[in-house]
Amino acid sequence: MVDRPNKPSAISPTTMSPQPTVTIADDNSTVTAKLPSGEEVTVLLHGATVLSWKAAGGQELLWLSEGAVLDGSKPVRGGIPLVFPVFGPPPKNHATSSLPQHGFARSSRWEYLGKSSTEAQSTTSDNSIKLDFGLYSTALSAEARKAWPYDFGLVYSVTLSKEGLQTMVTVQNEGKEAFEFQVLLHTYFRVKDISKTTVTGLAGLPFIDKVANATQGNPAPTVTFSGEVDRVYTNIPQSTTSILDADGKPYIDVVRDNLSDTVVWNPWTEKAKGMGDFQPKDGFKHMVCVEAGAVEGWTKLEAGETWEGGMLAKSHL
Numbered sequence: 228m229v230d231r232p233n234k235p236s237a238i239s240p241t242t243m244s245p246q247p248t249v250t251i252a253d254d255n256s257t258v259t260a261k262l263p264s265g266e267e268v269t270v271l272l273h274g275a276t277v278l279s280w281k282a283a284g285g286q287e288l289l290w291l292s293e294g295a296v297l298d299g300s301k302p303v304r305g306g307i308p309l310v311f312p313v314f315g316p317p318p319k320n321h322a323t324s325s326l327p328q329h330g331f332a333r334s335s336r337w338e339y340l341g342k343s344s345t346e347a348q349s350t351t352s353d354n355s356i357k358l359d360f361g362l363y364s365t366a367l368s369a370e371a372r373k374a375w376p377y378d379f380g381l382v383y384s385v386t387l388s389k390e391g392l393q394t395m396v397t398v399q400n401e402g403k404e405a406f407e408f409q410v411l412l413h414t415y416f417r418v419k420d421i422s423k424t425t426v427t428g429l430a431g432l433p434f435i436d437k438v439a440n441a442t443q444g445n446p447a448p449t450v451t452f453s454g455e456v457d458r459v460y461t462n463i464p465q466s467t468t469s470i471l472d473a474d475g476k477p478y479i480d481v482v483r484d485n486l487s488d489t490v491v492w493n494p495w496t497e498k499a500k501g502m503g504d505f506q507p508k509d510g511f512k513h514m515v516c517v518e519a520g521a522v523e524g525w526t527k528l529e530a531g532e533t534w535e536g537g538m539l540a541k542s543h544l
């Protein structure tokens with residue numbers, strides 16, 4: 228008797244171990260990855276914005292405004308909008324001058340390029356899953372292309388593991404002339420109580436205080452929140468920033484990779500009131516932005532060159 232060609236071989240523990248799942252929404256708007264251990268991430272193709280990151284127990288780690296607009300008509304208020312190629316209002320007399328605040332990446336529709344995963348070697352080892360998203364100059368709106376007429380390719384890799392969420396940006400100059408850019412992972416972390424939240428790892432470092440409109444604020448051992456905070460820390464020597472929870476216990480570590488700057492932002496009462504998509508209005512009590520980036524000066528990329536940078540957010544939950 229001849230064996231069926233597709234007869235399965237003996238089932239090994241490896242093939243029995245549960246694998247990560249990836250789900251694309253029916254309307255093609257989001258991609259969600261889930262690990263067998265329960266961690267989950269959802270990315271909106273609009274802006275390649277990470278909307279949600281959940282710990283194994285289901286706790287949401289990112290803050291997303293209830294008024295966030297997800298239909299592509301404006302950038303998302305919450306999650307992780309990706310800032311590129313300029314941070315904040317573009318400076319005058321620069322190649323980015325005609326772009327909107329924070330550039331076009333968060334306002335463009337990205338392409339889902341696919342997934343790759345590390346397979347568990349046994350039922351006890353950890354899986355991880357990587358989702359790749361792409362944005363190319365050829366896919367930009369005519370308006371953005373006119374405002375920043377360079378040939379580029381961006382790949383944004385979102386990797387979910389038990390350790391945390393890694394978000395890496397690769398910028399490729401596909402044109403014939405050099406260009407300059409800034410990049411920032413504008414991450415809105417969810418916190419229980421902002422008045423009991425502190426950010427450490429930036430101790431003693433000078434910063435640009437955007438609230439006081441001062442080029443240098445007073446360095447302090449930790450960042451605490453009792454009013455609007457909008458600070459740009461640059462040239463940071465150490466690699467880790469921690470957000471501490473109320474009990475002084477580590478909650479999330481933000482580890483930078485090839486990024487030397489960090490923006491810390493909380494809009495507090497008045498600024499929150501002024502943002503139509505910031506809901507509820509007292510939502511600032513439950514969020515803090517700790518944004519890893521390269522926003523001091525410019526990163527110059529010559530024709531044909533590639534740059535990569537990003538962050539790993541490690542949950543202590």
Ligand SMILES: O=P(O)(O)OC[C@H]1O[C@H](O)[C@H](O)[C@@H](O)[C@@H]1O
Pocket residue numbers: 302315328329437457458490491492516518
């Ligand atoms: O309202 P957006 O354009 O999303 O910007 C939100 C915030 O982004 C960063 O954190 C800046 O440092 C802030 O000055 C700005 O207000």
